[in-house]
Amino acid sequence: MSTHAEEHVSVVVVGGGQAGLSISYYLKQYGVDHVVLEKRTLTHTWREQRWDAFCLVTPNWQCALPDYPYRGSDPHGFMKKDEIIAWLDGFVRHVDAPVREGMAVTRVTRRAQGGFLVQTSAGTLSADQVVVASGGYHTPVVPRMAERLPASIVQIQSSEYRNPAVLPEGAVLVVGSGQSGAQIAEDLHLAGRKVVLAVGEAPRCARFYRGRDVVDWLADMKYYDMPVEEHPLREGVRDNTNHYVTGRDGGRDIDLRRFASEGMELYGVLEDLEDGALRFRPNLRASLDSADDTYNRINASIDKFIAQQGIEAPPGEPYRPVWEPQQERATLDLAASGIGSIVWCIGFRPDFSWIDLPVFNGRGYPGHVRGVTPHEGLYFLGLPWLHTWGSGRFSGVARDAAYLADRILTQARPDARAA
Known part of the structure; x- marks a missing residue:
């Protein structure tokens, strides 16, 4: 089947939580053409999967998303659910990512001519590089x-x-x-x-x-x-x-x-x-x-x-x-x-079954070094201990996102920069 009519994006980011938005922030700074695909709504996990009395277990000063630190009056306190959501809403506005909500990614595979095919609930895209930023907690x-x-x-x-x-x-x-x-x-x-x-x-x-x-x-x-x-x-x-x-x-x-x-x-x-x-x-x-x-x-x-x-x-x-x-x-x-x-309350299993590429170990966890997989152009972001303790948290994802953005930029084609 011909793929010439497929929409092409230089970088597809899968997941619109803090990880996906963080990498989008840096890609925008670099002017790299990209899109963030989110199957529900941005940062939905914080809204839909937290109990009413939920609060952070790490102090507010550790909330340090890209160019968006906690600026409230209680850096050594612990934001409650509504405060976390309000802070994240501000980050969403701060990044202003090129996002498509309600768009579930169903399959990612290699293209014969290079790059990736990204099949979604709303059609197929091709991409030079893919960042999987959907977290590691999928199946209860x-x-x-x-x-x-x-x-x-x-x-x-x-x-x-x-x-x-x-x-x-x-x-x-x-x-x-x-x-x-x-x-x-x-x-x-x-x-x-x-x-x-x-x-x-x-x-x-x-x-x-x-x-x-x-x-x-x-x-x-x-x-x-x-x-x-x-x-x-x-x-x-x-x-x-x-x-x-x-x-x-x-x-x-x-x-x-x-x-x-x-x-x-x-x-x-x-x-x-x-x-x-x-x-x-x-x-x-x-x-x-x-x-x-x-x-x-x-x-x-x-x-x-x-x-x-x-x-x-x-x-x-x-x-x-x-x-x-x-x-x-x-x-x-x-x-x-x-x-x-x-x-x-016995946790979640990762589900990366939609990624049709041989990068996983026997427990379904992707093989990578600091988010960079053996498949050129495929990256992971936002996983626990991806690089440090804070990789899956507000405190460390910015560092990881900046690192991957630099890597993506060096691998990007000359025409990948947005106009």
Whole structure:
């Protein structure tokens, strides 16, 4: 089939979140002809997949999109959902990207004559270069055992949770204790709901330590500038679960042990449903201890930095458990528990099945170095630890976008500059 009538764009950017808009900002600065394709609306994830009480877990000063830093009056505070959306709305206006909303990309493949074919819900484009900026959190993870739960139990995924009132009466089982699970469990707990939390293996960190936000200390220690190839885990860090902490009410620790002392029921990892009973892995104590070990290890690294630099700071001390599980409880009778709803908070899987190019590993993750793939002209942006800790966040995506824009410019044809 002839492709001569297809629209040609020098660079196609897939995804209209902060990553796609950031690369668009730099491509506009360079005058490179490009288009941003967004299957829904710009920055929709922040509007449609966050609960009402959502707030940042990193301080506002880390919000630093291209030529668009946080300029509010509370740099060490934590923007709430509405404030984040308003800030992003300003960034959308700031970039004024050449965007086409409601245009889903269904396939990207190589053209025989060079470049790429980009098939969309509204026709096909050709491009010299493609930037995949659609993030890495696409398909909500819900285990198949969910199909065997009673129909009377309402089940939602973390991206669908809004507030405690949307769930029916009764206890709520929250499955997973990463950032979303821990914060949603807290949201329900503060509202007076009975919460049963299936604790995962996520680590935790302190909000404040020795007089400052831990993020401020880690920034001074250059942790956020560490490239992935220098991290002790190397690329393995990309598989790590984020530490749980919160910016709610000015910021504080999330201490699952304290919640337990206040009536939250903690169990280990949820494994199955058998004969009307939920079955849990007997690893609650180990998970809590491991999370606290990480908490104390991070604080110890701050202690060492303070000592080495001769910094005057208030004294610190290790965290000591305020509650211990008396025994490992491996089962919970579902009917007797009073559980009326379940919130699945066990993450998302990437889905790059629409990219018909051999650049992925066995786990479906693209092979790249700082976003540059082995296929000339194909790039990824906005993935967790693409280059540094901040690559998938407001704090580091600008650096990554600038790097890729420079690369794109060197690869662009002379006629790729917009008029």
